[in-house]
Amino acid sequence: MFLSVFDLFKVGIGPSSSHTVGPMIAAGNFLENLDKAGKLPDVSSLQVSLFGSLALTGKGHATDRALLLGLSGYEPATIDPEIIDDCIDAIRRKRELVLLGRKAIAFDESRDVLFEMGKLLPHHSNGMEFTASNAAGELISRQIFYSVGGGFVVSEQELGSNYPAAEQLPVPYPFDNAEELLAICKAHKLRIADLMLANEAALQPKKNIFAGLDHIHKVMEACIDRGCVQTGILPGGLKVERRARKLHEDLQKGMEKQLRDPAIIMDWINLWALAVNEENAAGGRVVTAPTNGAAGILPSVLRYFDRFYNQKGKEGIRTFLLTAAAIGSLYKKNASISGAEVGCQGEVGVACSMAAGGLAAALGGTNEQVENAAEIGMEHNLGLTCDPVGGLVQVPCIERNAMGAIKAVDAARLALRGDGRHMVSLDKVIETMRQTGRDMQEKYKETSKGGLAVNMVEC
Template sequence: MPLSIFDLYKVGIGPSSSHTVGPVVAANRFLDELRERDQLDQVASVHVGLFGSLAMTGKGHATDVAVMIGLMGEKPDLVDPDKVPVYVDQIRNTKQINLAGERMIAFNPETDLPFNFGESLPKHPNGMHFKAYDAAGIILHDNIFYSVGGGFVLSDAEAGKEKGAEPEFKLPFHFDNGVELLEVCEREGKTIAEIVLANELTWSEQDVLEERLWNLWQVMDNCIKRGCTEEGELPGGLHVKRRAHELYEELKSSPEAALKDQLTVMDWVNLFAIAVNEENAAGGRVVTAPTNGAAGVIPAVLAYYDRFVPGSNRQGIFDFLATSAAIGMLYKKNASISAAEVGCQGEIGVACSMAAGALCAVMGGTNQQIENAAEIGMEHNLGLTCDPIGGLVQVPCIERNTMGAVKAINAARLALRGDGEHHVSLDSVIETMRQTGLDMQDKYKETSQGGLAVNVVAC
């Protein structure tokens, strides 16, 4: 199916889109299948096996928690993050779960939700095997789901389909790669944002579309604001202290510092990214942009536009989101946005590329300059590994978002200083990222078996 802005940007909870949001979605889908088969009332127990990266770093990414709240029928965009710990404590203490929010069944996370370390399912590193049993212990229904990054979930049958297969229908302005996107823009005399927003009208009326886009920005902005107020340590055992609140108070108390040091704006951008990713690490409400691990890059750059770029406005925010989504669609179609598949270049790298192109657009860049900015954003993130200490999206993930945001701003400015002509195309850098991901050893793909994860003591 063609991709929408709202496929790339989903409201969910932390700490991970692939390890948290995706498993909630998978559990919801399994419940839907049971309903369709008229078997939900017959279920006496459920077993969910976690495989690959979901097993290796699932504890740190709260994958087990995600599966449990998903089996309860909670949705990623609607669940109250503050209630999740209460739900989990009840399940662990009672050894029961309120299946689909309708009936209590036996469920012991220790035995019914195993982490199958060292085992992978064949079609993607992030695999889950759901099984529902009746009172006699006979399997009523089972299915395998893959969380393929950014909250996207494929069933076993869907994952078996050829990537790039012909979609069921085509949007008014169809494009599969950067060259086609630029050609469509040239032919129609439109910007990248105008092309994407016109496509969105396939699914939504104009007023509904604008409301949904504004809501995305409001969730991002509220995440920044909440991150600036929270204090204490992040959960997980690394004893990582929240820094956003202290940094915010320091910057707010010395506004005259910007007059002496013009790079103070960089401190604000760093703050925006840190605030979002501390909220994500704490399990708060965030927007996958395009993933949770990279959730701070795009909000930080969009907040930079909103607060520091003269002439910023509501339409500019819509254009930013649409342009960035177009770039994200190219990565999703032609490479990956999953760190478990291609390393962190597929998360921070993609977010940086998306943000760079979008900022270039709202600062007056041509379509060619936008493509150039997006290319620069990824070219200098190629080979970026995913090596979270303790399987937690804290070190190096939080600071890595600040670097992605600042790099995106610089990429946009570099592109704006040029005329759009450049040696490496966006399509070429996307293919290079894909190939680099294939060549990258698995220990650098969100398994916590290499890099910083093994060279720094986790406690």
């Protein structure tokens, strides 16, 4: 199965790709299915039940708000974050939803959005059940969706064993693992980015691909810039104060001093990562890369490359993004990018691996060095838990992105100092990550039932 660069990088809103973007998409899909079947005009009442991690940490991840927006017809990629609060306030005040912006129904959140604590649906921790009934109370439709990480949403039918396999997209260089990817590149004398571009070009014109990549980069840059000037307390009750603006001001003031500090670049990388994830925590516009919880790693490493090394302009940036997407697709296919499924190694760990590989490629590394960089990026994130305090994507998530970005740069530099030969292959580390996630206790997988989430007060 070919995963496009635009599957891995999506423009959306914070704070979570699995708990905010996914449910918003699922709500829209449910109503679109009703609309296509001609049943939307018959809907008189609607109820949503949340299960697993969506129930346990949904409030902190704004899942309830995302559902209201999705049912109202808004989409993560296009909604203006500035209108969200007013939209939610109006729905709650009037106790009314206008489904897809067309069909008004009475809607009481306390009755119609149910957090089924301690209950799981069979296929994934992030499960949602939507039911719609007519004026007589008769069931019109019932559908179950799963938000499986990175904004990807699948229906229960699609996950069922009898559901037809997804149609393979007709790309010239399909690959399912890193070994195949390297072998195909070697046989056809291609860089990983060239292979990805050729596959993308089989699906749409190159001008559209380049425009899409440039748009992703533009949104990443805008997110960093906005995060560097915002102040205040992040929402949610933890009273976490934004730090990026002060750090940015301090760095701008101390330019002469920075010339004497060889490690100062780390402060800039930290700044850019913090800026993005503070924006994410505030519900701002970010690029899911490959998740929102890890959205700061790729933009900060990409800006590091662009500011200090890039001599090829847009070509260098596109090489970075295409290569990173190829690596991300390997994790999506063979393991997971869901914190609720494998812990934060599936989010920050994968983003670190993607950024390391993308940076190595953009700096002129061989395919083997790129694979080595990506492997190093994950190898030293294995076992990373997902234990958000208060169910909010703030502590330890914001700082964790800064640490992941620094690790990614170091992984790329280590790989570029070698010749691509190494002990552990990327495929082996991906499989190890999958096994580690399977063995990890549920309380360490985005449930806020273990780790820092329960020990912070005692520390």
